Amino acid sequence: MHDRPPHPGGVMLSVALRHAFPGFTLDAAFEAPAGLTALFGQSGSGKTTIVNAVAGLLRPQSGRVTVGDTVLTDSARGIFLPPHRRGIGYVFQEARLFPHLTVRQNLLYGHWFTGRGRPSDLPRVVEMLGIGPLLPRRPAALSGGERQRVALGRAILSHPRMLLMDEPLAALDQARKDEILPYLERLRDHVGLPILYVSHSPAEVARLATTVVLVDKGRVTTAGPVAAMLSDPATAPLLGLSETGALLTARVEAQEADGLTRLATPSGPLFLPRIAAPVGTALRLRILAQDVMIATAPPQGISALNVIPARVRDLTPTGDGVLVRLEAGGQVILSRITARSAAALRLEPGLPVHAVLKAVSVAPGTIGVSAG
Amino acid sequence: MADWLTPDAWQAVRLSLKVSLWAVAASLPLGVFVAHALARWRFPGHGLLNGLVHLPLVLPPVVTGYLLLLAFGRRGWVGQWLDQVGIVFAFRWTGAALAAAVMAFPLMVRAIRLSIEAVDPKLEQAASTLGAPAPWVFLTVTLPLILPGILAGAILAFAKAMGEFGATITFVSNIPGQTQTLPSAIYAFLQVPGGEAAAARLVVIAIVIAMGALFLSEGLSCMIARRIRGA
Numbered sequence: 001m002h003d004r005p006p007h008p009g010g011v012m013l014s015v016a017l018r019h020a021f022p023g024f025t026l027d028a029a030f031e032a033p034a035g036l037t038a039l040f041g042q043s044g045s046g047k048t049t050i051v052n053a054v055a056g057l058l059r060p061q062s063g064r065v066t067v068g069d070t071v072l073t074d075s076a077r078g079i080f081l082p083p084h085r086r087g088i089g090y091v092f093q094e095a096r097l098f099p100h101l102t103v104r105q106n107l108l109y110g111h112w113f114t115g116r117g118r119p120s121d122l123p124r125v126v127e128m129l130g131i132g133p134l135l136p137r138r139p140a141a142l143s144g145g146e147r148q149r150v151a152l153g154r155a156i157l158s159h160p161r162m163l164l165m166d167e168p169l170a171a172l173d174q175a176r177k178d179e180i181l182p183y184l185e186r187l188r189d190h191v192g193l194p195i196l197y198v199s200h201s202p203a204e205v206a207r208l209a210t211t212v213v214l215v216d217k218g219r220v221t222t223a224g225p226v227a228a229m230l231s232d233p234a235t236a237p238l239l240g241l242s243e244t245g246a247l248l249t250a251r252v253e254a255q256e257a258d259g260l261t262r263l264a265t266p267s268g269p270l271f272l273p274r275i276a277a278p279v280g281t282a283l284r285l286r287i288l289a290q291d292v293m294i295a296t297a298p299p300q301g302i303s304a305l306n307v308i309p310a311r312v313r314d315l316t317p318t319g320d321g322v323l324v325r326l327e328a329g330g331q332v333i334l335s336r337i338t339a340r341s342a343a344a345l346r347l348e349p350g351l352p353v354h355a356v357l358k359a360v361s362v363a364p365g366t367i368g369v370s371a372g
Numbered sequence: 373m374a375d376w377l378t379p380d381a382w383q384a385v386r387l388s389l390k391v392s393l394w395a396v397a398a399s400l401p402l403g404v405f406v407a408h409a410l411a412r413w414r415f416p417g418h419g420l421l422n423g424l425v426h427l428p429l430v431l432p433p434v435v436t437g438y439l440l441l442l443a444f445g446r447r448g449w450v451g452q453w454l455d456q457v458g459i460v461f462a463f464r465w466t467g468a469a470l471a472a473a474v475m476a477f478p479l480m481v482r483a484i485r486l487s488i489e490a491v492d493p494k495l496e497q498a499a500s501t502l503g504a505p506a507p508w509v510f511l512t513v514t515l516p517l518i519l520p521g522i523l524a525g526a527i528l529a530f531a532k533a534m535g536e537f538g539a540t541i542t543f544v545s546n547i548p549g550q551t552q553t554l555p556s557a558i559y560a561f562l563q564v565p566g567g568e569a570a571a572a573r574l575v576v577i578a579i580v581i582a583m584g585a586l587f588l589s590e591g592l593s594c595m596i597a598r599r600i601r602g603a
Contacts, residue, residue, distance in 0.1 A: 056501075084506075087503070089501065098499070109502050113505075113508065154502065155501075
């Protein structure tokens with residue numbers, strides 16, 4: 001994974017920014033390919049500031065921002081496109097719908113000014129987001145989830161070259177998040193719009209991101225493809241140790257009679273509680289490291305359904321234990337165990353083992369649909 | 373009804389309405405612009421502009437009237453130039469309207485500025501990311517949201533203009549049919565023996581107009597606010 005070029009599809013977004021605030025200095029640079037780029041970090045780490053600079057709402061003291069071939073900001077050449085000429089859609093944390101306009105008027109607001117696209121795009125987007133019945137209403141009469149979907153539609157219908165999203169789900173409960181996440185996946189995979197997505201939820205990052213950019217105290221600490229970032233013991237714990245977990249790609253193979261879904265993965269078959277997706281659907285699963293047990297012999301007489309033959313690649317001590325990187329069929333699985341267990345099992349690189357995974361340990365909300 | 377008021381008194385009422393309506397209508401666009409500048413822009417001279425706008429509120433009206441006379445009198449700094457292009461303020465109803473507008477301006481700007489400051493700038497940012505240039509952001513987002521404030525400012529200014537006395541009488545005197553507004557007429561009636569009854573009738577009319585303006589303002593504000601917040 002490490003010897004691949006970082007961005008096989010070419011660089012879509014390139015950001016380099018320096019801006020000093022009283023008591024806080026932003027000094028961040030990263031590049032990202034097409035797809036969804038997640039800016040991940042603690043509150044106050046500078047994620048929103050980066051996004052505002054890309055949108056043109058903040059003029060950095062120095063820096064350069066390009067999307068595709070278009071230079072949006074280049075302080076060295078005195079270039080700074082104002083927000084309304086950037087063609088960048090922005091979905092804010094609070095939907096920021098215009099209270100005096102109906103949902104329909106909100107959706108068409110960008111179209112009035114950009115003149116791009118056709119009004120016939122409206123039905124398509126309305127259908128994709130499931131907001132048809134809301135069109136004549138005003139924002140005050142909408143629920144949080146409805147508002148966020150309308151805000152998403154409004155940004156898409158301004159026909160941007162890129163979409164910015166600043167924790168668009170943070171103000172919503174889990175049910176509303178589950179309602180919107182599929183739309184974001186569709187946007188990423190079917191509309192093909194590059195997205196810069198701010199989040200501090202590892203689950204969202206694991207489900208949605210193509211590329212992950214870790215931000216800490218105004219700086220980019222690491223950046224890379226999501227699977228590599230989440231399966232690397234050096235970077236995974238930065239997303240929070242209890243949330244550490246590698247990504248597996250899988251395909252729905254069969255819906256079994258007893259309520260389980262059989263998945264095909266490069267590491268072998270996997271059985272999970274019913275996943276409501278048609279046979280053939282490509283999925284990405286996040287297997288939390290704390291949910292993976294390691295056995296040196298094939299376990300017998302246990303309830304866990306999923307036993308995956310694997311090989312230890314390396315062991316990384318963490319604060320309260322050991323993060324074991326396992327290789328199974330070319331994919332990486334992370335397992336977090338105690339130092340005592342690691343010693344008792346005499347784990348060392350190259351040792352063949354079995355990774356044991358309880359079927360119910362993969363929460364349905366964390367299962368993402370992936371392209372292809 | 374017609375002989376309830378003397379023709380002079382009627383004339384004063386009509387003149388006052390004309391003067392006040394023109395004062396508000398002509399100064400409203402400038403009022404919105406200045407309120408927006410004070411609320412949203414940071415520029416050198418911000419404090420000075422704010423002070424200038426509020427000056428008529430704190431100066432004795434006679435001083436404001438005298439300054440207007442110096443500036444817009446026939447031989448004033450500005451008046452002599454305007455005189456050459458045929459615009460005369462001195463001792464005309466237009467001068468009364470100018471005095472009323474200047475005196476009412478601080479109240480108008482304050483009301484509108486408060487309503488602009490209540491509009492979340494984040495909505496304006498959102499509009500700009502959707503491709504709207506700044507003037508259009510103002511026209512399509514800010515302006516509709518501050519309509520109740522503009523209305524309140526306009527009505528407040530109208531009421532103030534109806535009652536303006538000191539600056540008006542200093543600047544354009546008290547000429548029946550030209551510059552004798554309702555307050556000037558009340559003052560004039562009180563100067564002659566037996567004028568109290570006519571003055572009292574004008575007082576009643578002044579109260580009715582003021583109350584009517586307030587009710588109208590309340591009603592329209594409620595209507596607009598309902599339309600904005602409504603489902």
